[in-house]
Amino acid sequence: xxxxxxxxxxxxxxxxxxxxxxxxxxxxxxxxxxxxxxxxxxxxxxxxxxxxxxxxxxxxxxxxxxxxxxxxxxxxxxxxxxxxxxxxxxxxxxxxxxxxxxxxxxxxxxxxxxxxxxxxxxxxxxxxxxxxxxxxxxxxxxxxxxxxxxxxxxxxxxxxxxxxxxxxxxxxxxxxxxxxxxxxxxxxxxxxxxxxxxxxxxxxxxxxxxxxxxxxxxxxxxxxxxxxxxxxxxxxxxxxxxxxxxxxxxxxxxxxxxxxxxxxxxxxxxxxxxxxxxxxxxxxxxxxxxxxxxxxxxxxxxxxxxxxxxxxxxxxxxxxxxxxxxxxxxxxxxxxxxxxxxxxxxxxxxxxxxxxxxxxxxxxxxxxxxxxxxxxxxxxxxxxxxxxxxxxxxxxxxxxxxxxxxxxxxxxxxxxxxxxxxxxxxxxxxxxxxxxxxxxxxxxxxxxxxxxxxxxxxxxxxxxxxxxxxxxxxxxxxxxxxxxxxxxxxxxxxxxx
Amino acid sequence: xxxxxxxxxxxxxxxxxxxxxxxxxxxxxxxxxxxxxxxxxxxxxxxxxxxxxxxxxxxxxxxxxxxxxxxxxxxxxxxxxxxxxxxxxxxxxxxxxxxxxxxxxxxxxxxxxxxxxxxxxxxxxxxxxxxxxxxxxxxxxxxxxxxxxxxxxxxxxxxxxxxxxxxxxxxxxxxxxxxxxxxxxxxxxxxxxxxxxxxxxxxxxxxxxxxxxxxxxxxxxxxxxxxxxxxxxxxxxxxxxxxxxxxxxxxxxxxxxxxxxxxxxxxxxxxxxxxxxxxxxxxxxxxxxxxxxxxxxxxxxxxxxxxxxxxxxxxxxxxxxxxxxxxxxxxxxxxxxxxxxxxxxxxxxxxxxxxxxxxxxxxxxxxxxxxxxxxxxxxxxxxxxxxxxxxxxxxxxxxxxxxxxxxxxxxxxxxxxxxxxxxxxxxxxxxxxxxxxxxxxxxxxxxxxxxxxxxxxxxxxxxxxxxxxxxxxxxxxxxxxxxxxxxxxxxxxxxxx
Numbered sequence: 006x007x008x009x010x011x012x013x014x015x016x017x018x019x020x021x022x023x024x025x026x027x028x029x030x031x032x033x034x035x036x037x038x039x040x041x042x043x044x045x046x047x048x049x050x051x052x053x054x055x056x057x058x059x060x061x062x063x064x065x066x067x068x069x070x071x072x073x074x075x076x077x078x079x080x081x082x083x084x085x086x087x088x089x090x091x092x093x094x095x096x097x098x099x100x101x102x103x104x105x106x107x108x109x110x111x112x113x114x115x116x117x118x119x120x121x122x123x124x125x126x127x128x129x130x131x132x133x134x135x136x137x138x139x140x141x142x143x144x145x146x147x148x149x150x151x152x153x154x155x156x157x158x159x160x161x162x163x164x165x166x167x168x169x170x171x172x173x174x175x176x177x178x179x180x181x182x183x184x185x186x187x188x189x190x191x192x193x194x195x196x197x198x199x200x201x202x203x204x205x206x207x208x209x210x211x212x213x214x215x216x217x218x219x220x221x222x223x224x225x226x227x228x229x230x231x232x233x234x235x236x237x238x239x240x241x242x243x244x245x246x247x248x249x250x251x252x253x254x255x256x257x258x259x260x261x262x263x264x265x266x267x268x269x270x271x272x273x274x275x276x277x278x279x280x281x282x283x284x285x286x287x288x289x290x291x292x293x294x295x296x297x298x299x300x301x302x303x304x305x306x307x308x309x310x311x312x313x314x315x316x317x318x319x320x321x322x323x324x325x326x327x328x329x330x331x332x333x334x335x336x337x338x339x340x341x342x343x344x345x346x347x348x349x350x351x352x353x354x355x356x357x358x359x360x361x362x363x364x365x366x367x368x369x370x371x372x373x374x375x376x377x378x379x380x381x382x383x384x385x386x387x388x389x390x391x392x393x394x395x396x397x398x399x400x401x402x403x404x405x406x407x408x409x410x411x412x413x414x415x416x417x418x419x420x421x422x423x424x425x426x427x428x429x430x431x432x433x434x435x436x437x438x439x440x441x442x443x444x445x446x447x448x449x450x451x452x453x454x455x456x457x458x459x460x461x462x463x464x465x466x467x468x469x470x471x472x473x474x475x476x477x478x479x480x481x482x483x484x485x486x487x488x489x490x491x492x493x494x495x496x497x498x499x500x501x502x
Numbered sequence: 503x504x505x506x507x508x509x510x511x512x513x514x515x516x517x518x519x520x521x522x523x524x525x526x527x528x529x530x531x532x533x534x535x536x537x538x539x540x541x542x543x544x545x546x547x548x549x550x551x552x553x554x555x556x557x558x559x560x561x562x563x564x565x566x567x568x569x570x571x572x573x574x575x576x577x578x579x580x581x582x583x584x585x586x587x588x589x590x591x592x593x594x595x596x597x598x599x600x601x602x603x604x605x606x607x608x609x610x611x612x613x614x615x616x617x618x619x620x621x622x623x624x625x626x627x628x629x630x631x632x633x634x635x636x637x638x639x640x641x642x643x644x645x646x647x648x649x650x651x652x653x654x655x656x657x658x659x660x661x662x663x664x665x666x667x668x669x670x671x672x673x674x675x676x677x678x679x680x681x682x683x684x685x686x687x688x689x690x691x692x693x694x695x696x697x698x699x700x701x702x703x704x705x706x707x708x709x710x711x712x713x714x715x716x717x718x719x720x721x722x723x724x725x726x727x728x729x730x731x732x733x734x735x736x737x738x739x740x741x742x743x744x745x746x747x748x749x750x751x752x753x754x755x756x757x758x759x760x761x762x763x764x765x766x767x768x769x770x771x772x773x774x775x776x777x778x779x780x781x782x783x784x785x786x787x788x789x790x791x792x793x794x795x796x797x798x799x800x801x802x803x804x805x806x807x808x809x810x811x812x813x814x815x816x817x818x819x820x821x822x823x824x825x826x827x828x829x830x831x832x833x834x835x836x837x838x839x840x841x842x843x844x845x846x847x848x849x850x851x852x853x854x855x856x857x858x859x860x861x862x863x864x865x866x867x868x869x870x871x872x873x874x875x876x877x878x879x880x881x882x883x884x885x886x887x888x889x890x891x892x893x894x895x896x897x898x899x900x901x902x903x904x905x906x907x908x909x910x911x912x913x914x915x916x917x918x919x920x921x922x923x924x925x926x927x928x929x930x931x932x933x934x935x936x937x938x939x940x941x942x943x944x945x946x947x948x949x950x951x952x953x954x955x956x957x958x959x960x961x962x963x964x965x966x967x968x969x970x971x972x973x974x975x976x977x978x979x980x981x982x983x984x985x986x987x988x989x990x991x992x993x994x995x996x997x998x999x
Binding site for chain 2: 044050052
């Protein structure tokens with residue numbers, strides 16, 4: 006066997022373990038009975054240890070070295086080596102005692118966070134969060150040294166390979182300068198028109214589910230390789246060839262589950278569209294978290310909050326729920342699905358105000374990792390940032406700096422990918438429509454074929470063959486900038502351009 | 503760490519892997535999308551290899567040797583050592599190449615069997631089944647040598663630790679002498695009374711499910727540590743603290759799913775009742791397959807086809823399905839649930855004729871393992887046996903020797919446990935009712951508390967602390983014999999005694 010084929014067989018096994026973990030995770034969230042939590046945690050912890058042991062097997066380093074001299078490899082194989090090298094460098098950068106300490110600290114902090122959020126008690130969380138932050142800094146330094154990156158970039162790299170804070174700063178500063186004034190304008194304009202009534206429920210779960218399944222089918226989701234289920238926190242997960250999404254239903258508002266299903270279907274189309282010939286190999290993986298989020302936002306925000314989609318969907322909704330009257334007209338529904346308002350909670354935010362929530366978190370976590378700000382000052386800094394970026398001040402830390410699980414659970418460096426994803430979605434959708442002008446009209450007829458074909462060819466089928474910047478440049482003609490996203494917002498929300 | 507605590511920690515990890523495999527197996531049968539089959543097979547195969555590698559780790563042998571001299575161990579710890587030793591001896595008895603060859607041969611044979619059964623083509627299956635049989639014989643010899651057992655006993659030992667063909671021969675010969683004449687008598691008696699009408703459907707799945715859940719709750723099934731779902735072949739599986747059962751629904755006959763749910767709930771009560779303090783250790787495992795089957799048959803056959811249970815259940819059934827009229831009277835329902843008939847298919851057989859199906863298979867597989875009969879003669883020998891034991895001749899091998907998956911899939915030595923289970927169920931139920939005469943009257947009131955309390959104390963809570971014979975002797979005063987089972991049949995079906 007060549008060194009390359011050893012590597013490929015080895016990572017096929019790593020992937021078989023990851024797939025098992027993916028199913029256990031889905032099970033945990035969607036169907037597991039409560040009393041199984043501890044038993045399940047033991048199984049997952051063991052599989053994690055086994056997976057980590059395989060991924061950091063010292064033979065991988067030897068094989069990588071030997072395979073570097075293999076002249077017979079094609080572009081996919083070379084890209085696979087690059088990705089294996091990246092994953093190996095990441096996985097071996099941290100000493101085992103730091104991994105263990107981090108895992109314990111985040112478990113304890115996450116548990117404490119649930120109570121602290123409930124009680125709006127930042128002081129109670131502080132020592133736990135301080136320990137998590139301390140270990141994140143340590144990890145950032147260790148990874149940074151191994152990979153030749155600055156501290157924050159080293160954390161970012163786990164989610165956004167090749168991502169750099171310096172680039173994100175420029176993109177986010179651009180947006181931050183634009184958004185507050187723009188949101189004011191949109192909110193004022195929307196306030197001038199009469200408010201649309203909401204469709205009146207209740208909307209039975211079974212009918213909502215049927216609507217979701219119908220839309221998933223229209224989008225080209227492959228039900229032979231996936232499922233739709235229910236969980237408290239909707240997600241897209243599962244395994245290769247088994248891409249499962251979840252949603253949650255609110256019987257008084259069918260739009261929340263529907264938009265959630267469309268969002269997760271965007272993620273799922275990416276996962277189902279990854280190159281099948283390389284499934285199991287790192288080169289087949291989704292390119293980055295920003296690109297993943299771009300696929301969900303492209304479907305949910307770009308495609309499915311368009312007037313064209315709502316014109317197609319409105320009769321389907323009326324038929325599903327037996328709705329009639331002005332609230333069920335496409336125009337009225339569209340205005341509801343593009344309503345902008347200033348809120349405290351990120352996950353409830355609309356397309357216009359969402360980036361402000363993300364930029365705030367990005368700036369704060371960068372300052373905390375760089376030790377430029379005491380952690381104890383977080384609540385005040387949070388509220389100042391909300392005032393500056395969104396014009397509102399949270400009445401409590403519960404709906405302020407305690408609302409997200411990311412920091413307590415050790416997900417530092419993740420937040421910026423949400424808004425990078427929103428910008429990427431706008432840029433990709435714009436390029437797709439330019440390449441095929443029938444894309445939006447087809448969506449108006451309920452036909453996502455042209456859009457999904459473009460995404461398959463330009464994004465999904467590439468897996469991790471290219472770096473994010475190169476993929477985006479190939480697909481859209483240039484690297485990411487904030488321009489298309491801003492133009493999209495102006496067009497949709499102020500009718501400009 | 504002592505050798506014992508090393509062993510205990512090690513088998514805790516083996517069990518964490520087994521639990522993961524249990525959940526993947528459930529997922530496969532209950533919810534997995536079709537297109538995931540290959541990916542899933544890779545994950546399961548890898549976890550199987552890892553589990554086998556851990557279970558046969560040579561350190562286990564060393565620890566076992568060292569722990570044998572540990573004077574500080576209590577009875578549970580000593581029994582745990584005995585069980586670890588048994589599992590280790592079983593798992594290490596087979597050379598790796600035989601395990602692999604057997605796994606390949608059974609995969610191929612199972613696949614060929616689906617087609618052969620469909621086409622009633624025994625000749626087409628023959629070479630595949632011959633290879634499986636050849637490897638089973640080889641495995642039997644290897645295990646037999648390692649464990650000091652005869653060939654068939656060595657296979658039986660995997661399912662029925664301590665079981666011996668010589669004992670089973672005596673029990674089954676006793677039954678085989680009794681059953682044909684007894685079945686004739688019952689069938690003649692039942693033919694003399696007018697046939698009861700069946701309740702008329704359709705019976706919607708949701709209502710059947712609600713009825714099943716209600717009965718599970720009455721039986722004391724713990725929903726915090728399990729679920730009820732649907733699969734083609736009903737089973738009880740999952741993991742420690744996560745004991746899941748499945749059923750399948752027939753909208754024209756609610757009794758099939760209901761009796762199936764009661765049966766699997768019997769298995770599940772055993773699993774949920776195993777000693778919690780030792781979960782994850784071999785000593786906490788269910789004692790044997792015959793004892794497992796005794797728990798399902800005790801609930802389904804002994805308790806839930808009693809007049810008392812049907813008197814309690816009939817009004818619940820009428821309420822669930824809105825049924826009324828003579829077909830819904832408790833007496834009429836009870837006569838349907840105890841109807842005896844001669845059929846070709848084991849899984850459709852009633853309590854009286856079922857043992858004949860099993861005895862036939864047991865005698866044939868024993869002769870085949872001993873090489874006392876050419877495999878090519880199986881169809882003729884099968885049909886002769888059916889005629890002798892049941893008085894019917896299958897019109898084709900499809901409903902004859904091709905009906906079961908056990909032999910193609912390598913489950914040689916399993917069949918006798920079904921009927922050992924039926925006899926054990928009768929003996930345990932009889933002892934329980936003697937110990938607590940309120941058990942049956944309570945069931946008539948829908949209260950399974952007294953029965954389950956007795957089973958918990960006398961069977962479930964013991965796990966694998968005792969050998970099967972000892973457990974049964976402690977619970978009923980004597981080892982297994984066919985007497986109580988025969989008395990039960992005479993009482994229920996001919997009103998004798």
